[in-house]
Amino acid sequence: MLLYLLDxxxxxxxxxxxxxxxxxLRMDPFGVIVLAAVTAIGGGTIRDMALGATPVFWITDTNYxxxxxxxxxxxxxxxxxxxxxxxxxxPVADAIGLxxxxxxxxxxxxxxxxxxxxxxxxxxxxxxxxxxxxxxxAREIPMVLRTExxxxxxxxxxxxxxxxxxxxxxxxxxxxxGILTTLLIxxxxxxxxxxxxxxxxxxx
Amino acid sequence: MLLYLLDxxxxxxxxxxxxxxxxxLRMDPFGVIVLAAVTAIGGGTIRDMALGATPVFWITDTNYxxxxxxxxxxxxxxxxxxxxxxxxxxPVADAIGLxxxxxxxxxxxxxxxxxxxxxxxxxxxxxxxxxxxxxxxAREIPMVLRTExxxxxxxxxxxxxxxxxxxxxxxxxxxxxGILTTLLIxxxxxxxxxxxxxxxxxxx
Amino acid sequence: MLLYLLDxxxxxxxxxxxxxxxxxLRMDPFGVIVLAAVTAIGGGTIRDMALGATPVFWITDTNYxxxxxxxxxxxxxxxxxxxxxxxxxxPVADAIGLxxxxxxxxxxxxxxxxxxxxxxxxxxxxxxxxxxxxxxxAREIPMVLRTExxxxxxxxxxxxxxxxxxxxxxxxxxxxxGILTTLLIxxxxxxxxxxxxxxxxxxx
Numbered sequence: 001m002l003l004y005l006l007d008x009x010x011x012x013x014x015x016x017x018x019x020x021x022x023x024x025l026r027m028d029p030f031g032v033i034v035l036a037a038v039t040a041i042g043g044g045t046i047r048d049m050a051l052g053a054t055p056v057f058w059i060t061d062t063n064y065x066x067x068x069x070x071x072x073x074x075x076x077x078x079x080x081x082x083x084x085x086x087x088x089x090x091p092v093a094d095a096i097g098l099x100x101x102x103x104x105x106x107x108x109x110x111x112x113x114x115x116x117x118x119x120x121x122x123x124x125x126x127x128x129x130x131x132x133x134x135x136x137x138a139r140e141i142p143m144v145l146r147t148e149x150x151x152x153x154x155x156x157x158x159x160x161x162x163x164x165x166x167x168x169x170x171x172x173x174x175x176x177x178g179i180l181t182t183l184l185i186x187x188x189x190x191x192x193x194x195x196x197x198x199x200x201x202x203x204x
Numbered sequence: 205m206l207l208y209l210l211d212x213x214x215x216x217x218x219x220x221x222x223x224x225x226x227x228x229l230r231m232d233p234f235g236v237i238v239l240a241a242v243t244a245i246g247g248g249t250i251r252d253m254a255l256g257a258t259p260v261f262w263i264t265d266t267n268y269x270x271x272x273x274x275x276x277x278x279x280x281x282x283x284x285x286x287x288x289x290x291x292x293x294x295p296v297a298d299a300i301g302l303x304x305x306x307x308x309x310x311x312x313x314x315x316x317x318x319x320x321x322x323x324x325x326x327x328x329x330x331x332x333x334x335x336x337x338x339x340x341x342a343r344e345i346p347m348v349l350r351t352e353x354x355x356x357x358x359x360x361x362x363x364x365x366x367x368x369x370x371x372x373x374x375x376x377x378x379x380x381x382g383i384l385t386t387l388l389i390x391x392x393x394x395x396x397x398x399x400x401x402x403x404x405x406x407x408x
Numbered sequence: 409m410l411l412y413l414l415d416x417x418x419x420x421x422x423x424x425x426x427x428x429x430x431x432x433l434r435m436d437p438f439g440v441i442v443l444a445a446v447t448a449i450g451g452g453t454i455r456d457m458a459l460g461a462t463p464v465f466w467i468t469d470t471n472y473x474x475x476x477x478x479x480x481x482x483x484x485x486x487x488x489x490x491x492x493x494x495x496x497x498x499p500v501a502d503a504i505g506l507x508x509x510x511x512x513x514x515x516x517x518x519x520x521x522x523x524x525x526x527x528x529x530x531x532x533x534x535x536x537x538x539x540x541x542x543x544x545x546a547r548e549i550p551m552v553l554r555t556e557x558x559x560x561x562x563x564x565x566x567x568x569x570x571x572x573x574x575x576x577x578x579x580x581x582x583x584x585x586g587i588l589t590t591l592l593i594x595x596x597x598x599x600x601x602x603x604x605x606x607x608x609x610x611x612x
Contacts, residue, residue, distance in 0.1 A: 055255050229554075263522055
């Protein structure tokens with residue numbers, strides 16, 4: 001239940017990141033909604049399609065769509081009268097959403113009989129997939145592929161989650177362990193601006 | 205039956221728009237076919253994958269592929285000896301195809317048990333999805349996200365369609381009401397060059 | 409069995425091509441893995457989603473993921489101490505992988521009851537789809553849509569494969585005929601730098 005509320009929170013936060021990018025690109029209201037929606041539910045949609053968990057989750061539970069629509073409406077109004085929001089609010093909210101999305105992806109994959117390794121991949125896909133599609137639509141090379149300890153945090157969280165399960169922890173404890181791992185690594189990365197060394201071809 | 209013919213007509217018109225973009229980008233014949241195909245059947249493919257309506261429609265009914273291949277062949281020949289075609293022919297044909305695609309998407313989603321809101325989304329996805337994928341392949345920011353009353357017409361048509369159903373109209377009447385709504389809004393937009401105001405971040 | 413080993417070989421070769429592009433774009437290690445993975449298994453994933461063959465193949469058989477991860481690790485190390493590799497090694501290896509992927513795609517589609525034409529399309533999608541997604545993620549217009557006898561070789565191989573089946577050959581013989589067709593056309597194209605004439609709009 002708490003996980004469900006956190007899921008809706010993550011959906012809203014991810015939608016905001018889509019709205020902000022759409023605003024930067026001067027999209028019309030439909031573009032704003034599309035970018036918000038793919039960011040929020042794109043990763044989970046590909047996950048469900050690959051798992052064969054169709055109809056995908058937001059067809060069965062329309063709350064996701066409502067959260068996205070309301071988030072778009074609110075943020076398009078709010079953005080016109082900017083108030084001082086501390087810079088760290090959005091990244092921290094994003095980190096919470098990310099951590100929850102990874103845990104949900106891991107759980108759903110295991111539920112459909114996937115192996116632990118595939119479950120971690122599905123967790124990462126749930127967390128990062130939406131942002132990648134958003135950046136493709138906005139014609140940018142996806143940020144997550146280039147910089148920051150973003151995907152790495154998801155991988156670590158997913159691994160801790162599945163390892164905890166393999167060691168006999170119950171689903172709730174394992175999920176919490178995974179969520180905290182993802183969250184703490186992301187918060188540390190935000191705090192100290194960590195980034196993995198880029199892989200580069202020599203002599204280019 | 206008439207709807208099926210209109211569906212094939214829409215497939216051909218959408219394929220032409222893919223061919224034209226491929227020509228502008230100097231693609232080889234394979235690229236032309238790919239761009240024509242994703243424009244014509246890309247939206248419906250994602251819809252079917254999300255609904256779990258697999259194998260997707262063009263695997264079951266190969267007429268779609270034939271229409272695309274023939275359209276590519278004809279338009280690659282026709283384009284070499286340009287004749288005077290009034291400028292409004294293509295947009296009007298596109299508007300008819302769009303209106304039909306939306307209605308088909310709405311009907312298919314309802315048939316798979318989706319709620320009315322999801323049905324409208326699936327209608328819009330059927331109508332606009334192909335053009336978005338086409339623009340991604342051609343490395344352009346999808347036009348439909350930036351300008352013109354294109355998606356809006358689809359949303360309006362889908363809403364009228366589902367509202368008519370909810371009010372007790374039969375499937376055929378509701379589909380026609382939806383198709384006419386989408387079509388008239390598109391034609392009005394083409395005639396008077398309507399466009400929604402872009403959403404913009406202040407001070408950027 | 410041999411086909412399975414060749415499939416793994418193709419997966420590794422395609423992954424290398426993803427690694428090389430990721431290196432050129434200075435992606436971080438996660439980006440390298442993502443680009444390697446989409447190149448290697450992206451085409452087959454879309455094929456399986458469209459056919460409704462879910463969960464998709466790499467969820468059921470995790471060897472694909474292991475091959476990709478090991479390939480990434482090895483090639484990121486190997487690239488730092490470049491040795492003289494004749495220029496033709498990579499394209500020839502790629503041609504072998506491509507030919508095998510097409511045959512696998514054709515067989516899988518037929519197994520799911522697709523018509524011969526759709527089977528050819530699925531073969532081409534298996535062979536070329538991954539490279540197209542890789543190029544989209546790297547924000548390039550997919551090479552396969554613009555140049556070289558790449559997709560054409562896949563189409564020819566897929567056609568020979570299904571024609572051989574239709575003429576009564578068994579699955580193994582037909583697959584070999586298809587693989588050799590794709591392979592020989594690719595090798596000829598590499599040897600003599602063949603390319604289809606680009607389709608161009610007149611007066612542009």
